[in-house]
Amino acid sequence: MQPAFRPTGGALGAALLFVSLSAQAADAQKNAAETTLNSVTVVGNWLENPNAAKVLEHPGARTIVDRETFVESGATNVRDVLRRIPGVQVQDSNGTGGSDISLNVGVRGLTSRLSPRSTIMMDGIPLAVAPYGQPQLSMAPLALGNLQDVDVVRGAGSVRYGPQNVGGIINFVSRAIPQTFAAEASVESDIYSHGGSVKTTPSVFVGGTNEQGLGGALLYSGTYGNGYRESNDHVNIDDLMLKGAYRISSTDQITAGFHYYEALAGMPGGLTAAEYAANPFQSTRPFDNFSGRRTDFNLKYSHADADRKWEVLTYYTDSFRGSNIQSRPASNGTVTLNGAPRNYHTFAIEPRYAQVFRSESISHEVGVGYRFLREASEEQATRTASYLPGSTFDAANAPMKLTSGSVGGTTANAVYIDDTIDIGNWTITPGLRYEFIRSYATALTPGKPDVRSDVSANEPLPSLSVMYHVNDKWNVFANAGVSFGPMQYFQIVQSTNNLQPEKAKTYELGTHVEGLNGWAGELTLFNIDFSQELQLNNGEWTNLGATTHRGVEAGLRYDFSKIAPTLAGLSAYATYTYTSATFNQGNFAGRDLPFYSRHVGTVGMRYERNRWSFNVDAFAQSKQRSPGDPSTSTVYQTAESANGALGDIPGYMLTNIRAGYDIGKHAKVAFGIKNLFDRRYFTRSNDQNFGKYVGMPRTFHVQATLSY
Structure with missing residues (x-):
């Protein structure tokens, strides 16, 4: 049995640092107790306009990464940004989520395969094709070039947002309509040292607001080119947004948005242990690919004054996602190309209202909200006739025969x-x-x-948070809540394996510091108890039973100009997460859950002088497990299997560097190297496209931006 919780040296060091800050707190400018209740203003939707002040006032673990930070990090996709956030673990593309279109992110040891355990949104609208019945992000319809902020709330969000939120809330915030005219065009390219492939990301932004309060913006970002794996890695992604706003009065506004996303990308597929040893960058799957399209519309009316805020948001999404994956060879050596075309529609309306009530010694902000959501799905499984790999059979254009499918729908009301x-x-x-x-x-x-199956759930989800304001730059918080994951369409039609909806209890204890003598940071202890957790193994959902996730998250930033003026422009940051996520019952009781690292850390420095900026960043994670399916095996496998799907995954560390130069007021260029020391690393997959997947080799990164 592994210990339920064991603080590490890094965690204790972070805790001691926060304790030491209490001595400095006495010198802070003013205590929160001196703030009169009459100055309290209504917050309303706390996901809007994220900033450091909102993080400080949030009674739970929360981190915001702004555009300047992820541009200077050399990030070209949201996976690169999310790795900077404590508690968040991101898997490289692998398995049936093995394309640039998918997103594989897990929080606090929860499964990262296609990100099913977090409520993931853009501008408050769910990104999943069907938030209740199909929450996986095999298609994550967003491009980093269109984003302004990445806001990650790891807890204390189950009341206002759901349903899949045991892993918190991730809200991607698109670039706002500017108050005056602004335009920007940029291009970024990754040039891989292995094979010399190039992947390019162009972005365009133009918008403004006139004197009558009418504003609009056009946002475009795409990705084109080839990855570092041989064959099957051609990427074509287009992400277009149109945003409009009209300020009716000083307190009232209407906003509207249109979003279109279309993508096609190859999936190089997994390799066996022998294939990986021969050439980790090869591909044995010439026809595997993933494609997707999404169109969505949204309209919101909002009112805001000092005492009350209310808004009505409505949105509609129309999504298609499809894949082609070659099967593993049968005993006679033949294979088939298997397709999975799927269509989804979602409509929702969400009114919410908040008002502040004041008295001499106490104030209340009461918030109420409602969401009506209806979704529909049509899922199919198709395949070609059998063929021998390398034969004259044209699998890419062969007719597909329907083998199975399903139609489904959900009507959900949440208050x-x-x-x-x-x-x-x-x-x-x-x-x-x-x-x-x-x-x-x-x-x-x-x-x-x-064969029709119906399921229903009426679930109360209570929460309670408490925060103590040490002063206006430091607080301490604790919270507890219940999260719920409803049955998904594929789980509903799968009548075996005793599948039930997931339910979990989450607890946090932590602190935030912002701007205290040059320091900013966070420290959080967390605990998640699943009554039962579902996991996908070899295409079948199984019930793992009860699981526990415990750990500590820490993040620190420091501005060295507080030491001496000569150090102005120099800053540093570090994050560390310790997680223990274990089976509580069954054949693997007491052992680690698959595909997460117990230790994850980042460290970096930034220096800016005159027109130059320099960044050095490092990321490290400890080993992960791929032990097999506890419902069918009594052996927790640590040695590598011949097919590459099972066995331990070694930890690794990557280092990135970047230098940027402002040519003038309107132009910037930058050059960097990712994986500077060309560290070879890999991950595994145990789904239908199982095997080993090599990580990114040394990569040269260039950026150029023109703005007006």
């Missing part, structure tokens, strides 16, 4: 109420969300009768 109570230095927020969910899925098998 919430919370009350933010300010008493002196204390803020206490009790809340309750109630989910009413009705879903169905009908299995369609050619030649057999249709």
